[in-house]
Amino acid sequence: MTYKLEAFIGKIKSPIVCIFGDKEVEYADGSELSKGxxxxxWLVESISVHCGKIVLELKENDKINAVLCNESFx
Numbered sequence: 001m002t003y004k005l006e007a008f009i010g011k012i013k014s015p016i017v018c019i020f021g022d023k024e025v026e027y028a029d030g031s032e033l034s035k036g037x038x039x040x041x042w043l044v045e046s047i048s049v050h051c052g053k054i055v056l057e058l059k060e061n062d063k064i065n066a067v068l069c070n071e072s073f074x
Contacts, residue, residue, distance in 0.1 A: 010034035015053045021060065026053075 009016075012030030020042065027033040042058040049055065 007034070009056075012054055017050070017053050017055045019055065019057045021058075030054075 009030045010033075012033075014029065016027045016030060016033050018025050018027065018033065027036075041061045043061050044056055045059040046057040047054065048057075
């Protein structure tokens with residue numbers, strides 16, 4: 001199963017730095033980021049600005065990921 005970030009992300013016109021746990025990834029803008037498909041469900045923990053870039057700190061939604069990973073067809 002794959003996930004997309006919330007639609008509002010695509011409206012951000014500034015460069016974005018996303019922090020996924022211990023991984024940091026930079027995107028040209030929200031449009032580029034919103035095209036990404038992820039293998040986990042992420043929530044925005046915090047939003048800040050640093051050196052003219054939007055910084056999104058994301059955290060894994062453990063409850064939803066745990067339920068969906070244990071999903072069965074039987």
